[in-house]
Amino acid sequence: xxxxxxxxxxxxxxxxxxxxxxxxxxxxxxxxxxxxxxxxxxxxxxxxxxxxxxxxxxxxxxxxxxxxxxxxxxxxxxxxxxxxxxxxxxxxxxxxxxxxxxxxxxxxxxxxxxxxxxxxxxxxxxxxxxxxxxxxxxxxxxxxxxxxxxxxxxxxxxxxxxxxxxxxxxxxxxxxxxxxxxxxxxxxxxxxxxxxxxxxxxxxxxxxxxxxxxxxxxxxxxxxxxxxxxxxxxxxxxxxxxxxxxxxxxxxxxxxxxxxxxxxxxxxxxxxxxxxxxxxxxxxxxxxxxxxxxxxxxxxxxxxxxxxxxxxxxxxxxxxxxxxxxxxxxxxxxxxxxxxxxxxxxxxxxxxxxxxxxxxxxxxxxxxxxxxxxxxxxxxxxxxxxxxxxxxxxxxxxxxxxxxxxxxxxxxxxxxxxxxxxxxxxxxxxxxxxxxxxxxxxxxxxxxxxxxxxxxxxxxxxxxxxxxxxxxxxxxxxxxxxxxxxxxxxxxxxxxxxxxxxxxxxxxxxxxxxxxxxxxxxxxxxxxxxxxxxxxxxxxxxxxxxxxxxxxxxxxxxxxxxxxxxxxxxxxxxxxxxxxxxxxxxxxxxxxxxxxxxxxxxxxxxxxxxxxxxxxxxxxxxxxxxxxxxxxxxxxxxxxxxxxx
Amino acid sequence: xxxxxxxxxxxxxxxxxxxxxxxxxxxxxxxxxxxxxxxxxxxxxxxxxxxxxxxxxxxxxxxxxxxxxxxxxxxxxxxxxxxxxxxxxxxxxxxxxxxxxxxxxxxxxxxxxxxxxxxxxxxxxxxxxxxxxxxxxxxxxxxxxxxxxxxxxxxxxxxxxxxxxxxxxxxxxxxxxxxxxxxxxxxxxxxxxxxxxxxxxxxxxxxxxxxxxxxxxxxxxxxxxxxxxxxxxxxxxxxxxxxxxxxxxxxxxxxxxxxxxxxxxxxxxxxxxxxxxxxxxxxxxxxxxxxxxxxxxxxxxxxxxxxxxxxxxxxxxxxxxx
Numbered sequence: 001x002x003x004x005x006x007x008x009x010x011x012x013x014x015x016x017x018x019x020x021x022x023x024x025x026x027x028x029x030x031x032x033x034x035x036x037x038x039x040x041x042x043x044x045x046x047x048x049x050x051x052x053x054x055x056x057x058x059x060x061x062x063x064x065x066x067x068x069x070x071x072x073x074x075x076x077x078x079x080x081x082x083x084x085x086x087x088x089x090x091x092x093x094x095x096x097x098x099x100x101x102x103x104x105x106x107x108x109x110x111x112x113x114x115x116x117x118x119x120x121x122x123x124x125x126x127x128x129x130x131x132x133x134x135x136x137x138x139x140x141x142x143x144x145x146x147x148x149x150x151x152x153x154x155x156x157x158x159x160x161x162x163x164x165x166x167x168x169x170x171x172x173x174x175x176x177x178x179x180x181x182x183x184x185x186x187x188x189x190x191x192x193x194x195x196x197x198x199x200x201x202x203x204x205x206x207x208x209x210x211x212x213x214x215x216x217x218x219x220x221x222x223x224x225x226x227x228x229x230x231x232x233x234x235x236x237x238x239x240x241x242x243x244x245x246x247x248x249x250x251x252x253x254x255x256x257x258x259x260x261x262x263x264x265x266x267x268x269x270x271x272x273x274x275x276x277x278x279x280x281x282x283x284x285x286x287x288x289x290x291x292x293x294x295x296x297x298x299x300x301x302x303x304x305x306x307x308x309x310x311x312x313x314x315x316x317x318x319x320x321x322x323x324x325x326x327x328x329x330x331x332x333x334x335x336x337x338x339x340x341x342x343x344x345x346x347x348x349x350x351x352x353x354x355x356x357x358x359x360x361x362x363x364x365x366x367x368x369x370x371x372x373x374x375x376x377x378x379x380x381x382x383x384x385x386x387x388x389x390x391x392x393x394x395x396x397x398x399x400x401x402x403x404x405x406x407x408x409x410x411x412x413x414x415x416x417x418x419x420x421x422x423x424x425x426x427x428x429x430x431x432x433x434x435x436x437x438x439x440x441x442x443x444x445x446x447x448x449x450x451x452x453x454x455x456x457x458x459x460x461x462x463x464x465x466x467x468x469x470x471x472x473x474x475x476x477x478x479x480x481x482x483x484x485x486x487x488x489x490x491x492x493x494x495x496x497x498x499x500x501x502x503x504x505x506x507x508x509x510x511x512x513x514x515x516x517x518x519x520x521x522x523x524x525x526x527x528x529x530x531x532x533x534x535x536x537x538x539x540x541x542x543x544x545x546x547x548x549x550x551x552x553x554x555x556x557x558x559x560x561x562x563x564x565x566x567x568x569x570x571x572x573x574x575x576x577x578x579x580x581x582x583x584x585x586x587x588x589x590x591x592x593x594x595x596x597x598x599x600x601x602x603x604x605x606x607x608x609x610x611x612x613x614x615x616x617x618x619x620x621x622x623x624x625x626x627x628x629x630x631x632x633x634x635x636x637x638x639x640x641x642x643x644x645x
Numbered sequence: 646x647x648x649x650x651x652x653x654x655x656x657x658x659x660x661x662x663x664x665x666x667x668x669x670x671x672x673x674x675x676x677x678x679x680x681x682x683x684x685x686x687x688x689x690x691x692x693x694x695x696x697x698x699x700x701x702x703x704x705x706x707x708x709x710x711x712x713x714x715x716x717x718x719x720x721x722x723x724x725x726x727x728x729x730x731x732x733x734x735x736x737x738x739x740x741x742x743x744x745x746x747x748x749x750x751x752x753x754x755x756x757x758x759x760x761x762x763x764x765x766x767x768x769x770x771x772x773x774x775x776x777x778x779x780x781x782x783x784x785x786x787x788x789x790x791x792x793x794x795x796x797x798x799x800x801x802x803x804x805x806x807x808x809x810x811x812x813x814x815x816x817x818x819x820x821x822x823x824x825x826x827x828x829x830x831x832x833x834x835x836x837x838x839x840x841x842x843x844x845x846x847x848x849x850x851x852x853x854x855x856x857x858x859x860x861x862x863x864x865x866x867x868x869x870x871x872x873x874x875x876x877x878x879x880x881x882x883x884x885x886x887x888x889x890x891x892x893x894x895x896x897x898x899x900x901x902x903x904x905x906x907x908x909x910x911x912x913x914x915x916x917x918x919x920x921x922x923x924x925x926x927x928x929x930x931x932x933x934x935x936x937x938x939x940x941x942x943x944x945x946x947x948x949x950x951x952x953x954x955x956x957x958x959x960x961x962x963x964x965x966x967x
Contacts, residue, residue, distance in 0.1 A: 427788025552777025
C-alpha cells in the first residue's frame with residue numbers, strides 16, 4: 001500500500017515541479033508584456049565554471065517561445081504524474097530515481113534552450129540525453145524496455161559524436177565557442193566546410209527530433225518511458241531539437257545554399273509519410289503515438305524547409321507564413337501529443353495492456369479520459385475546429401506562395417506535390433487515430449481486462465482535460481498564440497518586427513469564428529432534432545448473437561492501407577490452416593502478420609555490417625602477441641618523441 | 646451604424662446562402678434518382694420523394710445499439726453542422742461565398758474531413774462487423790481522395806492566382822473553357838467528386854449489400870431522426886460538390902443586387918440548370934458503369950491524382966515556366 005511518507009514526497013515534489021513551471025510562466029508573461037529590445041538582442045548571463053571555463057547563456061524571443069512550450073509541458077505532465085506515479089508506489093517501486101532524473105531532465109532542457117556557446121550547449125545536450133535515457137530505463141524490470149533504452153542510448157550518442165565534431169571543428173576554425181562569433185565567421189568559411197558542419201548538425205539534431213531515417217530509436221524510447229515522460233519527450237524534447245535547427249542552422253550558419261531548404265522539405269515529407277504509415281499499422285497504444293510524433297516532426301521539418309527556401313528566394317511573405325506555421329504547430333503538437341500520451345497512460349493503468357486488440361468499449365467505463373482523447377484526436381489529425389488544422393493551413397499557404405512567386409523550373413511542380421503529400425499524410429493520420437480511438441474507446445470490450453477497466457484517478461483525467469481546454473482556448477483566442485509567435489519572429493526576421501497577426505490577416509481570426517459557428521450550428525441542429533423517441537436495443541447481427549470478436553480488429557481496420565503500401569511497410573502475412581481431411585472442415589487457423597522496419601533493412605543493417613567488418617579488420621592489430629604490443633609501444637614512443645621535438 | 650448594417654447584411658446573406666442549399670439538397674437527390682430511373686426505363690420515385698423520406702424518418706422512433714456511446718448521437722448533428730460549414734466556403738448561385746479569405750479551399754477538404762472522422766467513429770460504435778467494414782473502407786478511400794481533391798483545387802488556384810474558392814470561380818471567368826490545365830484539373834475533381842458522393846464506381850448508394858457498401862455500412866445502425874440528419878447531410882454534400890463543379894466548369898461570376906431582381910433570378914435559374922445537367926451526367930455515369938472492387942479504388946484515384954499533377958505540369962509548360 002501507499003505509505004503516508006511516500007505520498008507526501010510525491011505530492012511535494014510534483015507540486016514543486018508544477019509550481020516552478022507556473023512561476024516560470026507567470027514571470028515570462030510579465031517579462032514579455034514589458035517588451036523591450038532584449039527580445040531581439042537577448043539578455044546574457046555568464047556562469048563561471050572554474051578552471052577558466054565559463055558557461056554563457058542568452059535569453060531572447062526565440063528561447064522564450066520554446067521555454068514557454070517547455071514550462072507548459074512541464075506543468076501539465078507534472079500534474080499528470082502526480083496521479084500516474086501512484087501506481088508505482090502501490091507496487092513498492094522506489095520513485096527516487098524518477099524524481100531526480102525528472103528534475104535534471106527538465107533542467108537540462110532549459111539549459112539547452114538557454115545555452116549561448118558550443119561548450120555549454122554540448123554539456124546540457126549530453127545531460128538532456130542522459131537523464132532522458134535514465135527515465136526511459138525507469139521500468140527496467142522489463143527486458144523490452146532495457147532494449148529500447150539501449151537503442152536510444154546508442155543512437156543519441158552517434159548524434160552527439162557528430163555534434164561534438166562539428167562544434168570542435170567550428171572552434172578550431174574560429175577559436176571560440178560563442179554562437180555569435182561563429183555567426184560572424186560563417187561568411188569567411190569555404191562552402192565545403194560550411195556544408196560539412198551543416199550535415200553534422202542536420203544528422204545530430206535530426207536524430208533527436210526523429211527525422212527519417214534516424215528515427216529508429218524514437219518509437220522504442222518514447223513508448224517505453226512512463227507516460228508523463230513520454231509526453232515530455234514527444235511534446236517537448238523533439239521541439240528542443242528543432243529549436244537548435246533554428247538557433248544553430250538558421251541563425252548561425254544561415255542563409256546557406258538552396259539545397260538546405262530542399263533537404264529539410266524532402267526529409268520532412270519523408271518523415272511525415274513514413275511516420276504516419278508506420279503508425280497506421282501499429283496496434284500498440286503508445287508506439288502508435290510515437291510514430292505519429294515522427295509524422296509531426298516531419299511536418300515541422302517541411303515548415304522549416306519552406307522557410308529556408310523562402311529565404312533563399314527572398315520571399316518574405318512565404319517565410320512569415322512558414323514560421324508562423326512552424327511555431328503554431330509546435331505549440332499545438334505539444335498540447336495534443338501530451339494529451340494523447342496521458343490518455344494512453346490512463347488506459348494502460350486501467351487495463352495493464354498496450355495492445356489495441358485487447359481493448360474496446362472504454363468510453364463507457366472511462367468517460368472523462370475518453371472525452372479528452374476525442375479532443376486529442378481531432379487536434380492531432382489536423383481537423384478544424386481545433387488548432388492542428390490552422391497550423392497546416394498556414395503551411396499549405398506558405399508552400400503555395402513559395403511556388404507561385406518562383407520564376408520557373410521544376411521546383412514549381414515539386415513544391416505543390418509536397419502539398420499533395422501533406423494531404424495524404426492527413427488522410428493517413430485520420431485512419432490512424434480513428435483506429436487508436438475507435439478500437440480502444442468504442443464498441444465492445446475485446447478482453448476481460450478491458451471489461452473491468454475503471455476511470456483513472458481524478459488528477460489523471462483532469463490534466464488531459466485541462467490540455468484540451470487550453471487547445472480550445474488557443475483556437476478561440478488566436479491572438480494570444482500570435483502574440484507568442486511574434487517573439488521568435490522578431491528574432492528571425494531581419495529589420496523591424498512585424499505584428500504577424502496583422503500581416504496574416506483574416507484567416508486566423510477565422511479559427512475562432514469557425515469554432516463558434518460550428519458549435520452554434522450543432523446546437524441548433526440538436527435543438528431541432530431532439531424531439532425523438534429513443535430505444536436501446538441490441539446491434540443487428542443478421543439474427544445471430546453478437547460476440548466481441550465480430551468487431552473489426554485494430555489490424556483489420558487499417559488492413560487496406562497495409563495491403564496498398566506492402567512494399568513500403570515491408571508487411572508480411574502468413575495464414576496456416578489446420579484442416580481435418582478436406583479444406584472445408586477447419587480445425588484451427590493461425591494468422592501471423594508482421595511489419596518490418598524497412599529502414600532497419602535498407603539503412604541500419606548494412607551500416608552495422610560495415611561497422612562490424614571494420615572492427616574485425618582493426619581487431620587484426622590486436623593479435624594477442626606481447627612482442628607485437630611492445631613493438632607498438634616502441635613505435636608510439638618514437639613517434640611521440642619526433643612530434644614533440 | 647453603417648458597419649453594423651454591413652455586418653447584418655452579410656449575416657443575412659450568409660443565412661440565405663445556407664438556406665438555399667438546405668432547401669435544394671433533397672430536390673437534387675430526387676432529380677438524380679429520377680434520372681437514374683430514366684436510364685433504367687423505370688418510372689422511379691417522384692422527384693419530391695427525398696423530402697417525404699426525411700419527414701418520415703424525423704417522426705420515427707430511433708433505435709440505439711446497447712454498445713453505442715454518446716458519440717453515436719453526436720455524429721449526425723456534427724456531421725450536418727460540418728457539412729454546412731463546408732457550404733459556407735462554396736461560391737453559391739450568385740458566385741458569392743459567405744467565407745472567402747485566403748486558404749479557404751483547404752477549409753473545404755478539412756470540413757469534409759471532420760464529417761469523415763465522426764462517421765467512421767460511429768461505424769465502430771455498434772460493435773458489429775458491417776459498421777467496422779464501412780469505416781475501414783471509408784478511411785481507405787478518404788486518404789486516397791484527399792490528395793487528388795487538394796491538388797486539383799490547387800491547380801485552379803495557380804491558374805487564378807488566389808487560394809479562395811470564390812476568387813477561383815470568379816477568376817476562371819476570364820480563362821478559356823478549353824484551357825488544358827483547367828480541363829485536366831476538372832477531370833481530377835469530377836473523379837474525386839464521384840468518390841466523395843459515394844457513387845458508382847466507388848460506392849453504391851442504393852444497397853446495403855455488404856460486398857459493396859462503404860457509406861451505407863457506416864450508417865447501418867442508424868434509424869429515425871439521426872438517419873434523417875445523416876442522409877440530409879449527404880444530400881447537402883452532394884449539392885455543394887455539384888455547385889462547386891458547376892461554378893468551375895461554367896462560372897457565373899459575381900452577381901449582386903445591382904443586377905436587379907431579374908438578374909438574380911436568372912442567375913438562380915442558370916445555376917439550377919447547370920447543377921441539374923451535372924446531376925444528370927452523374928446519373929448517367931452511374932448507369933453506365935459497375936462498382937469496382939475496393940482494391941481497384943487506388944488505381945481510379947491515382948488516375949485522378951495523376952490528372953491533377955499533369956494539369957499542374959501543363960500549366961507551367963503553357964506559361965513557359967518549365
